[in-house]
Amino acid sequence: MRHSDQLQTDKDTDLTLIDLFAVLWQRRGIVMLVFVAVLMVAAALIPRLMPTYRSVAEIAFVIDREDTPIDGGGVAQHLETAMAELRGNEVLAIALSVLRGEGVQIVPAIDGSEGNEAGDNRVLGALRSRIEVVRIGNASVIEVSVTDHDAAQSQKILNAVIDSYLWQRESARKQGLRARLMETSEQLLAANAKLAQAETDLSAWQQQAGFIEPDESRLMLDRIYQLNGMLEVARRDLERARLMADARKNAQSIDALLALPPIANNETVRRLSGQYDEVRRNHAALDQRYGPKHPAMIAVHRELETVQRHLRDAVLVAAEKIALDLRDAQKQYDVIRSQRDDWQEKLTVRHEKAQGQAALLRAVELMRSEADKLGTTEQELRIALAAFQSDVTVMQAASLPETAEFPTRRDLWMAAVLVALFAAVVAGMLRHYFDQAIHDDGNLEDRFGIPLYARTPQVDDPFASAVSMEEAVGHLAVLINILAKTRVHAGRAHVSCIGSAVPGEGKSRLARDLATSFATAGMKTILLDGDLRHPAGFARVGNVSDLTAALAGDGTLEDAIQSGEDHESFDYIGARASVPGSFATGLLQNGLRDVLDHLRGRYDRIVIDTPPVLSVADAILLMGAADARLLVLRRGYSKRRDVRDAISQLNAAGLVPDGLVLAATRGRPAYGRDNADRAEDA
CATH class of the missing domain: 3.40.50.300 (P-loop containing nucleotide triphosphate hydrolases)
Structure with missing residues (x-):
């Protein structure tokens, strides 16, 4: 009888919220014991959990419309390729070398694993798992983040990865430009050789013609060759003047104009710039010594404004000279080209009746045009290589995380308190369910x-x-x-x-x-x-x-x-x-x-x-x-x-x-x- 009573449990089918509080208060001993025990376990475990910090940076890409379609699919494919390259083995290997030089250890070292392929692959895999790359909206911007248990180390790792990617991408693009320049130079040499052969054939044919004097034809050809050389020099000067004019047009400030070689090398600008630097240093020294309201400071400030105004006027005058140089270069190019065209026309008229003269002249003109195009392309490639700019810009440098990611220790403690409350309530209810207390159950x-x-x-x-x-x-x-x-x-x-x-x-x-x-x-x-x-x-x-x-x-x-x-x-x-x-x-x-x-x-x-x-x-x-x-x-x-x-x-x-x-x-x-x-x- 007693054994059967012990197996029988008292169930209250009308348990209300007030009854629940009453039960928990009645079982407050076990409730508090379980609550404190869970918190003690949490106090022992939470300090062992290492927080995770995330350093974030943003990289923007300048999409080349000649290589990439304008539609969103082409841009997305370009960015996906860039994101894959950033997490590739080549970039990560470079970053890993940099980190090793700074003493940053990605994973704990294992005896015998350093220097072998398996160990390097293990480290690369660990580094890749910490890197997350996502595209921000529909813009040509990606977000790169790195997680680590140390905030400063996460920033170091992210800086190393971004620097390695920028260096690798810049090297690859420069290598591509050099390859194109070398190929264009070889094509230009071949075109010049063909042009020289065609001109030699034309001169030989003219010498064979009975009504054409050999000396006169040679002199005319020499003059044309001389004008072609002068025209090539004038064309290069014109291209250089156009580049300086475009740079002057795009300059938004006096400092940007001072960066242009024609302006920076101007004697007046150079003299006023040195005078301005000297007055500015004097102004800074007096400002630290006397303050802005001292009479000496006021005089120096006025002198600084005067020199700055003269420098600005001199820069503007030098900038106007760039426009004059462009007009002069264009005028000289047009005059030389006109002279060359006149001599070619005279030569054509002189030999228009000669058999095969038109075909030879067309061949020479086509070859010369091809050589001119290749020369222009070569010049453009040389200028692009000299003024190379990366197509990647770091919009936001790697940040130093101030707080850990979720869950932080505060979140873990809140969760521990909630778990402790839940466990305490469950323990109190179970204790109440299996207790020996008397209830009004009719038995x-x-x-x-x-x-x-x-x-x-x-x-x-x-x-x-x-x-x-x-x-x-x-x-x-x-x-x-x-x-x-x-x-x-x-x-x-x-x-x-x-x-x-x-x-x-x-x-x-x-x-x-x-x-x-x-x-x-x-x-x-x-x-x-x-x-x-x-x-x-x-x-x-x-x-x-x-x-x-x-x-x-x-x-x-x-x-x-x-x-x-x-x-x-x-x-x-x-x-x-x-x-x-x-x-x-x-x-x-x-x-x-x-x-x-x-x-x-x-x-x-x-x-x-x-x-x-x-x-x-x-x-x-x-x-x-x-x-x-x-x-x-x-x-x-x-x-x-x-x-x-x-x-x-x-x-x-x-x-x-x-x-x-x-x-x-x-x-x-x-x-x-x-x-x-x-x-x-x-």
Whole structure:
């Protein structure tokens, strides 16, 4: 029977939020223990977790429209290729060499792994796993980030990767330009050789013609060759002047103009620039010495503004000279070209009647045009190589992370607190589910084999009321009155003994309420506080005697009884002070029967409040002297094993409780209460 009871669990199907808080408060010991234990485990584990820092940089690409289609697909493919190159083995190997030189270690070194292919691949893989490259929106910008357990080291790794990528990409583009320049130079040499051969063939044909004088033809060709050379020089000067004019046009400030060689080499500009630097240094020295409002500073400041104004005027004058140089170069190129064209026209007219002259001249012109184009291309490639600019710009340098990534230690502590709360709640609920506490589940009679006489509501239950408490106690009083008719002789008071297994189950309150119910019903009632060790303390200080003196024979019962205030109140007898254990038991053994015999003749009902059954043997003595024995159980507080042990002790003494009273149950509306309230409102 006991084993089956232990396997049976009490399930409360009406568990509310208020009940949950009550359960957690009742199990606060295990709740706090689990909460603190989880936090202690978290305190041991969280410091071992290394935070992760992320350094971020942004790189912008200048897309070459000649090589890449204008549509978004071509740009996206170009950026994907660049992103793959940034995480490629070539860039990472260069970055790894730089990091090793700075003493940065990507992964812990393993003996024998340095320098071999497997070890290098392992390090490259670890470095690649820390790099994340994504495109920002639809722009030609990518975001590169590196994660590491050290904030400064993550920045170092990212700087090394970006610098290695920029160097590798710039080297590859320069190598491509050099290859194109070499190929164009070879093509130009071949074209010039073909042109020279064609011109030689033309000169030989003219010498063979009878109506053309060889000397005149040679002189004309020499003049044309001379003009071609002059025209090539003029063309280069014109291209150089155009480049300087474009640079002047794109310059947005005086500093940008000063960067141009024609302006920087101007004698006036160079003199004024040196004077401006000297005055500015003097101005800075005086500013540190005297401050901005000193007379010497004011004079130097004015001198600085004057020199700056003269320098600006000189720069503008030199800039205008660039435009004049462009016009002069264009004019010289046009004059030389016009002269060459005139000589060619004269030569063509002179030999227009000669057989094959037109074909030879066309061949020479085509070859010369091809040579000119190749020369222009070569010059452009040389200029592009000299003024090479990278197509990659670092928009945002590698940042130094200030905070760790999620989860930070603060996040981990918040999660640990939440887990601790959850674990504490679960532990409290499991403890409550598997506990031995008594609940109002309707199985008390079957479990203990004792009828349930009454259920009293929770005192602080918001649904409980004075009427519901009166009804519960009144119901119990009716049952006791029925027992009194069958067990008590006429003229003798009925003795009801209220006991419990352990303290705190509400027996003292039930004894007072039951005595009040008897007294209200018109019965002369006395409440006997049998707990001499811990009396309730209702005895008046002014009384001559108390229950302890009456039991010892040192005083009379009349002096020990505390009478009620009116006819609806009960009398009271109890100890004024605590009595030691063995002495209290001896008093009850020797004097209890005489006291009860005396009280039976004076009262109709005697209610005895006993100490806990499992605490002292006094309760067994008081229960044995009673006519009705009630055992109080408190819902959610009393334990099944305690109740069984208490019943076993009573059974060992030949006593059987007549009924159980379940205290602290949920409040139920009192019968007829709503009608009474409506009647009062009317």
